[in-house]
Amino acid sequence: VTDTLYYAYGVLAATEPAAVTAEVRGVGGAEVSLLPGARLAVAFSSVPADQFEESSLERRLEDPDWTSTLAMSHFEAVAGLHSRVPVLPLRLCTVFRSAQRAVATVDANTLPLEQALATVAGCDEWSVTVRGARAPATATTPEPTTGAEYLRRVASRGRQRAEEMVEAEETARDLHALLAGLAVATEPAVDTAGSGVRRTYLVHRRNARRFLDVLERSDAGATRLAVDVRGPWAPYSFVPVLREAA
Amino acid sequence: MTQVVDVRGDGTLVDLLDRLLAGGVVIAGDVVLSVADIDLVRVRLLALLSSVPTAAPTGRGDGSGGRS
Numbered sequence: 105v106t107d108t109l110y111y112a113y114g115v116l117a118a119t120e121p122a123a124v125t126a127e128v129r130g131v132g133g134a135e136v137s138l139l140p141g142a143r144l145a146v147a148f149s150s151v152p153a154d155q156f157e158e159s160s161l162e163r164r165l166e167d168p169d170w171t172s173t174l175a176m177s178h179f180e181a182v183a184g185l186h187s188r189v190p191v192l193p194l195r196l197c198t199v200f201r202s203a204q205r206a207v208a209t210v211d212a213n214t215l216p217l218e219q220a221l222a223t224v225a226g227c228d229e230w231s232v233t234v235r236g237a238r239a240p241a242t243a244t245t246p247e248p249t250t251g252a253e254y255l256r257r258v259a260s261r262g263r264q265r266a267e268e269m270v271e272a273e274e275t276a277r278d279l280h281a282l283l284a285g286l287a288v289a290t291e292p293a294v295d296t297a298g299s300g301v302r303r304t305y306l307v308h309r310r311n312a313r314r315f316l317d318v319l320e321r322s323d324a325g326a327t328r329l330a331v332d333v334r335g336p337w338a339p340y341s342f343v344p345v346l347r348e349a350a
Numbered sequence: 351m352t353q354v355v356d357v358r359g360d361g362t363l364v365d366l367l368d369r370l371l372a373g374g375v376v377i378a379g380d381v382v383l384s385v386a387d388i389d390l391v392r393v394r395l396l397a398l399l400s401s402v403p404t405a406a407p408t409g410r411g412d413g414s415g416g417r418s
Contacts, residue, residue, distance in 0.1 A: 106371060109382065113375075115375060116368070137363055157382065158383065158384060161382060161383060162383070163388065163393045165389075165395075166394065168395060168399060169397055171367070171391070172363055173403065174366070175363070175366050175367050175370050176366070178370055179366055179369075179370060183358065192372065192374075193370075193374040193375065194374050195370070195373070195375065195376050195377075195388060196367075196370040196371050196385025197375035197382075197383050197388055197391075197409065198374075198377050198381055199382040199383065200380065200381055200382075201380060201381075201382065202380075205379075206381045209379055209380070217375075224406065228389060237351065240385050241403050252361055272399075277395075284361055295365050297388060308384065313395075316354060319352050319354070320354070322352060329351075329352075329399045330351050330352075331351070331352040331353070332353050332355070333352065333353065333354040333355065334355045334361065335354075335356075335357060336356075336357070336358070337357055337369060340369045340370070340372075340374050341373045343373070343375040344375065345376070346375065346376065346377065346378070
């Protein structure tokens with residue numbers, strides 16, 4: 105049993121030592137360092153085993169405050185790397201028991217990881233959600249006085265929601281036609297619980313301004329819809345699916 | 351109306367957790383938590399956090415963070 109574990113943030117080319125400077129900090133403010141493998145390196149920091157060993161980690165992850173702090177640290181470490189070199193983020197809480205296992209795992213997956221690194225080089229991830237603007241019920245509308253009136257209103261709200269959803273899908277399709285050409289890769293549209301359509305784009309930084317211009321100009325007709333743009337993320341959604349290490 | 355949220359300063363916690371728990375390279379094998387464990391954490395946390403107003407995460411206050 106060891107006292108420290110290896111909390112891994114991302115995978116990058118082993119030829120990028122400049123990725124890590126003292127400014128890149130991870131969990132608990134610890135310095136992030138690299139574990140170099142054959143061609144790739146794992147960016148990690150040491151974490152105390154008593155907090156990150158399986159049983160206690162599961163318990164701690166049920167505490168939203170602890171997990172939010174962890175998520176912020178992970179996000180900032182990945183963002184720090186991402187602002188300097190191409191990096192593939194690892195999922196939250198990728199904790200290795202030994203440095204050797206961490207390196208062996210990425211080495212065993214060199215090919216898909218290198219291909220993905222080449223794809224994301226110089227790119228940021230952006231998510232675009234188109235949804236109904238959800239005009240709030242106006243305070244001036246009197247309370248329904250009869251059951252029939254109540255049901256009419258429910259039906260009318262349902263119709264309005266459905267119409268907005270159709271409009272959102274149409275607008276999302278139109279926008280996608282304009283945005284796809286500016287993106288390196290696109291994730292399929294996701295229906296966000298019936299309230300909108302979300303797509304995720306991988307966009308080269310040299311095209312970021314044009315990408316955002318398209319979105320900002322899209323205002324024109326879509327008064328009933330809201331377009332919600334979030335980014336720039338490290339490429340969390342554009343990572344390969346790895347086979348299990350032997 | 352188009353709203354652009356710069357996640358380096360104004361991202362929400364739900365957004366962040368969704369990205370970090372649903373995205374990123376998944377390592378199976380000799381890691382502390384299995385994929386299934388992490389998926390379960392995600393479902394529980396997002397359910398919990400979606401039911402309360404979300405606070406914007408703040409930087410750690412050393413002023414040297416990722417804003418550029």
